Amino acid sequence: MSALMMLLMVLSLGFSSLSHAAPAEGGSGDGATSSYESLATLLEDPSQREALIEGLRQLDSKASEQAVEVAGEDVTLSEDSPSLSRQLAAISQDLVADLSATLDRMLGTLDGLANEDADEIDWSRFTSEAVSLGLVVISTIALFLVLRRLAKPLFSRVSQWSLDGQHRSPLLRTLLAVLVAAVVDIAVIGLAFLGGYLLAIFAYGEQGVIGQRESMFLNAYLVIELFKALMRMLFSSGYKGLRLLPMPDEVARYWNRSLAMLAGFIGYGILVVVPMINNNLAPAVGSFVNLLIMAITLVWAIVVISRNRIILRDRLLTQAREANNAIIAVCLRILARTWHLIALAYFATLFIISQTTPEEALPFMMGATLKTLLAIGGGALLSRVVTQLIGKRIQISDKLRGQLPLLEKRLNSYIPTALRIMRAIILIVVVGMVLNAWHIVALGEWLATDAGALLLSRIFHVLFILAFAIAVWVGIASLIEHKLNPDTGKGKPSSRVETLLALFRNAIAIAMIVFTAMIVLSEIGIDIAPLLAGAGVLGLAIGFGAQKMVQDIITGVFIQLENAINTGDVVSAGGVTGTAERLTIRSVGIRDLSGTFHIVPFSSVDTVSNYMRDFAYHVGEYGISYRENVDHAIVHLRAAFDELEAGSYGPEILEPVTIAGVSALADSSVNIRVMIKTSPGNQWAIGREYNKLVKQHFDAAGIEIPFPHMTMYFGQDKDGGAPPANVRTMQAPFVIDGSAAGQPKTPEQREAAAKVAKRREENPLTRHATEDGEVVDAEEQRIRQTTQPDADGD
Template structure:
């Protein structure tokens, strides 16, 4: 390992010395004999002057200086006709500059050729390649030094939210180190040497372009992770991740090198109009990359369809219509750019990119912050942190889009806050309304997530008679009401704040609302009574969701309730919607415990003590059944003889159970009583009719009774 490190260090030092020698920086090269002609010295002086930033700025000002009227105020916006005239003038200027393109490029080529003639084209290319190689060498050294760290990152667990957040932070730091190593090895080594002005600017510009490409590759690998699905931040398939990773790097590379090339053309004296033409031609490459990505982007795999089912319809974005529309959209963007209609260009970019970016950001946040054990972020409900971070990022994206559009449309936001014109106040009010809506949306989703989280925890099962179960039932009852109240409060506050931000006085509005509220209160006393009655029912904990209650003629299980009414589901199915004001006294049949009374009738010759022992034994056996044991609070027992009837002795029994369980236990108890009584010779009493009489008289009476009940014979 020591030998390899020494070899690497020696090779790096040798490469740096070679580059320094090529550049002629630290140690100047031996003086060459001056040519006989004075032209090369003057050319060199011209190149030095062109490389001077002050001279370039002066030339640009002199070239584009035109007499113009006084600039309008920052808040004044040109009319549509003025904008169209500006577009026509821009296109006419480009058309006039097209014939001069060959001459301009030839002059720039001559200046560049003279620079290469002095320093050598091969030498310049070798310098660029050498510094790029230094950057890759420094990056390789970073990989070599951090090999153990990389293996540790690969083995990181991703089972919980904390583990995933730690993995994201570590990977971000590691990727930043990669870019920093390349920058230090390439750009840093370049800046450590002295360079001729024009040559230094050329080499540095293309090194920065290479650095942009490396940054795009590292950022794409960090977000998409084409080689490691475990660390992917934006959820998608592995082929799709690899596809978009390559297209993103290609797009950034073409944009960076094209930008550098156009900027260097300005350094070489190319006019602004010709540089624009070159930029628009290079923009066709960006357009081609976008169109190729749209037409060849990976489609989601079709879902398996069973026999007799219809295939699910694909969204418009995934179909041919969506591809055509996106292609037209990219072509329009290029046309807006060529026409210098930058307000429309940025408006079109924001209109499509902002919703897509917000959706992708929310998906990435939900994927990273998904609950433990949830494999699919779309199937799991997002947690509090995911909602907070997602809404915060969405608000930041919207604010950034507003600032970008304000800059593109030449709207001075600072002047908007101080101006008093009608348009200024309307625009300022609109911005304030957007801010209020974003803040309200953020606060509402945070509060809603908290309440939904509590409701989800309150749905957990447990012992019905425990204190925790009672507390959860109370939460299931009160939290939906609290959520609705908070929504109404936030909505009213947001509306009032928005009205105040656009200049509407809300003091008289609030006073008028108070007067109207008093009038409505007098006119809707029943409604007010229902609302207040419901509040006190909830404060008294009179009922909870899932409990069986009875009030007058209404009874059933509490399914839900609103601010003024309650919904009761009868055990036979009907649903009652009862206003709180008409409930009155409530009989709650689902609290704590119930005592179920049972009775049987036995004949008068029955041994009551034996019956008591049998019922006691049945109660003991009933309590030992695993299905019923948790629900029986006191075993079945006989209370004694209730009454002597005409034909039976009424025996009274009771059993104490949990609410709602008495019906099933009662049916099993009756079955066990019947079986035990039959086995021990105890007879159940039944009503009998005894007809007394003697001999033939009784038979005559019986025949007479039969004749009375039988129908007469049919006539022949």
């Protein structure tokens, strides 16, 4: 492509010499001289001059009337505007007609040039201009290559520095390395441009003035090489550490070389060759060359895109699967399936614009492309930085963590959310900049209007309000947390302080949410006065319809004012007894002894019993049998208390034991009441320990503690004698009142009973005779003896 560009530039120089030579051998110009003399004579005569002025004014008025008529036709057409398909068809027809007319004009121009005599070409002028332009081109490119060669060690060191730091802050190192390399690359391009410019003026120019062709080449060189430098930032082929886009070396080398060749072919062709042909030969020929260059570009783009469609799609899908962010993954998947369509649309747009508006085509496309690349590249880099910040956990110092244990958790909750919002804003801004670059949406012009400035101002105000509200909430919550932390301030706060601060934190959170929402709505232009009125009406409706909730809140307020319940207290409320773990303005959370958590609304609480106020009592009823001495038992109860007081529970006992005496003569025991005054919350532990000591002391003293038992009475006669109990064992068959009793029912039971009876008969040691001469076994004899009534008949 570079050789083709050089050939086109040389041909344009030849046409230039021909065009300069033709007027020199043309007519004498007498017609032009006579026209000038007639115009001078006309202006010298006052009457003719006035007539000329009047005629010009009449022509101006007619032109204005025609403009009004044309405007009216435009309005009529706009009212009855054609559909999109008709507009596309009209554009296509106009494009084909323009191409056909351009081709006809070009063929006519070439035919006229072919009829010119070759001897009319000023070969000396052609040779000097060709040599001058060639020397400038060769000198500039050679100087650029030499400077790039000198800068190569610097590029290598910067790339290695970037690769060495991939284990720590890889993105930051890559960005710094790419920026340094870009600055050096731009400096090399600028020095080569400056050198070529100086050579064109002082070495090859005429009388210190640069030629038009040399100037066009140098300007084109500067634009094209800057574009190539941007491509090297994305697809650096020789330095992996200076590459922004992650890809293998061969892939980067392929795209860098292909895009550089394409940029050179289009840039030098449109910016150098076509203007030289237009100025020195004919615009029709220049239009044809423009068409030829853009057609070759379009065909090349279609071929390259078709070859790489599947490869690039698979690479993008692989990156989408490896992406950590869902939004990035979705964008990569969409791009993987549509990138070839976007690329084809880009080159088709370039081809159409270059033929319809050739003067503005390349500047517009290069500007739009550069803006798009900068917007997408900058947005991608910022999004990547934000994504890394989201994944990095914020850590505070150990001292601050000890004072504010929840501050780190809050920061790691709010800041990533803010960064995600920032990433979404970056995406919206990038999309807007891309649309504005291609003139799809006039974003810059709209932002310059009052509506755009107002919207932008409101967005910034809303973001500031939200950030300020979050900062205030974090500060207040951290201050409350500092007050509640036992390791800071004045030590462990009281239960009252914990409860009130927790309620205050909840109230502040609700108030800040409501006020922030109202301020944000007011800032975006919504009148909040109707909202406030509606909120009042809604409050009344809720007050009438949700009386239970209102009762919960009112009762909760008075409970807190009376300090009836604090966090950590053992209370009885609403039929539930346990530890109050959570308090809100409308309910209390109680965990009972089995671990069940109960939420009790305050409206269902008639009485609150708090076991943690000032002091408490262990009240115990200790029973002794009727045969024991009460005073002797009281002595041992005091001894048990003395041992309790001397132990680890002594500091929690507030007063000496109170023994009220006999509290009841129960059915089987004499009950003695004992009261021990303790610190609140310790009455249960002290009671358990005292019960253990009482049992030990009573056992040592032989004092019987009654327990449920049953005495069997067999009756007695008038003389006080009791008949013997008729007790028989169940292991052997026997008869009661002439009927079988205790007989085995199943064959297995009968067999087992027969074996037992046989064993007893075979072993005479287990059997003996009673006083009545009856032979029984030893166990039956023992049962009879234990059930024999004593002398008292019991």
